[in-house]
Amino acid sequence: MDYPIIFIPGLFGSLGDDVIKGTGNFSFGLAERVYRPFIEILNSMGYEEGINLFISYYDWKKPVLEATEKYLSPTIEKVKRKTGMSKVILIGHSLGGLLARSYIEYFSPSSVDKLIMIGTPNLGSIDAYYFWSGGKLPYPKVEENLLYNGLKIAFIIYYHLFLKINYIEVLRDKFPVTKDLLPSYGYGNYLLYKKGETKKEIPIEDMTISNSFLNGMEKNPISRDNLFIISGKGVYTNQKFIVDKNNKEKIKWADGKPNNVYKTTYGDGTVTTVSTLGNLCKNNITLEGNHIDILYKSKDYLSHILCKDINEKIERQEVEKIYVIFGHNCRKINVRTPNLNEVSSESINITDSRVQAVNLSFNRFWIMAAGNKNLEIDLDIEPIKRVKPQIYMAIIDKEGAKFEFNPLKNKI
Missing domain, CATH: 3.40.50.1820 (Alpha/Beta hydrolase fold, catalytic domain)
Known part of the structure; x- marks a missing residue:
């Protein structure tokens, strides 16, 4: 059956x-x-x-x-x-x-x-x-x-x-x-x-x-x-x-x-x-x-x-580097890879398949980017009024995880 x-x-x-x-x-x-x-x-x-x-x-x-x-x-x-x-x-x-x-x-x-x-x-x-x-x-x-x-x-x-x-x-x-x-x-x-x-x-x-x-x-x-x-x-x-x-x-x-x-x-x-x-x-x-x-x-x-034949080969992309990012008190975050990915409470427009995002609340976001060892990202942050945004980031590779809190403080 x-x-x-x-x-x-x-x-x-x-x-x-x-x-x-x-x-x-x-x-x-x-x-x-x-x-x-x-x-x-x-x-x-x-x-x-x-x-x-x-x-x-x-x-x-x-x-x-x-x-x-x-x-x-x-x-x-x-x-x-x-x-x-x-x-x-x-x-x-x-x-x-x-x-x-x-x-x-x-x-x-x-x-x-x-x-x-x-x-x-x-x-x-x-x-x-x-x-x-x-x-x-x-x-x-x-x-x-x-x-x-x-x-x-x-x-x-x-x-x-x-x-x-x-x-x-x-x-x-x-x-x-x-x-x-x-x-x-x-x-x-x-x-x-x-x-x-x-x-x-x-x-x-x-x-x-x-x-x-x-x-x-x-x-x-x-x-x-x-x-x-x-x-x-x-x-x-x-x-x-x-x-x-x-x-x-x-x-x-x-x-x-x-x-x-x-x-x-x-x-x-x-x-x-x-x-x-x-x-x-x-x-x-x-x-x-x-x-x-x-x-x-x-x-x-x-x-x-x-008892089922596999009819096609599934290709899986190797991952060598991951960015885990949490943004708090942010109206909008632009995640810049070679493409521009926009994350906000109104919409999430991802143009790079290596990037994923979840809107946790109206001002809080969870973003992950995964790719090869050459993956580099940058962020543009739009704050909510005069409240200072907070960014928490972990960069993970085969050597382990490096944690950065407010790594973009000089860019905001």
């Missing part, structure tokens, strides 16, 4: 009013560059958006089960009604795979013909410990893929600058999904400490924090017959932390503050290969590539699973 596909993007892959007020209806937002090439791969197999291909956007800040109930479950029911089919095929990337897995586990397994998970942290990720326990996310290089790196950094800047979300209690309240991404018991011990000249493990069961969501799913494994997993390898990925057990606070770093990390090349830069595979099934493949590249490299395996 030729069932319709529902694609579920990962963390930061949905944008709309539920994620950031004022951004309108759900879409990929500035993650369009990340996910559109993958949608085009499905298009090349004969899947057409709105006909037999659908996208389940969601508020990725919410706990997985809450997001599954509020967003994915209704989407599946709508697709079944629209297509007249009794089942759907779910493809989830990263966090999206956990939503799909939780739907089968807790909602309606009979509604799913196949589940395909790509880069999903089925056993969790230790990077979530860094955020949940310490309220921190390393800025310079949090992703190997520059587009995804730029996207993450942009959201971090937005919540830090405009919503003033700095305190760990507020971070945990606003991003409860992070707790669902902590390593599960199945991951094993991931914190070590020095005792004399030796290193000892802290038993995961004895830690003050735990992932009740993943631990619960591990007790009731889903059917493996129609489950397919795509993982990545070849990119250095955080595997274990060495912590200072004496550097504890009442709320932060209750199990110790990381001061070093063990990395493995059996991972995609975000999730270890072992975590993605999760001992869930034999229907799996491990591809060389980072967390985003394995999406595109999975095309032949997807073609095999879906």
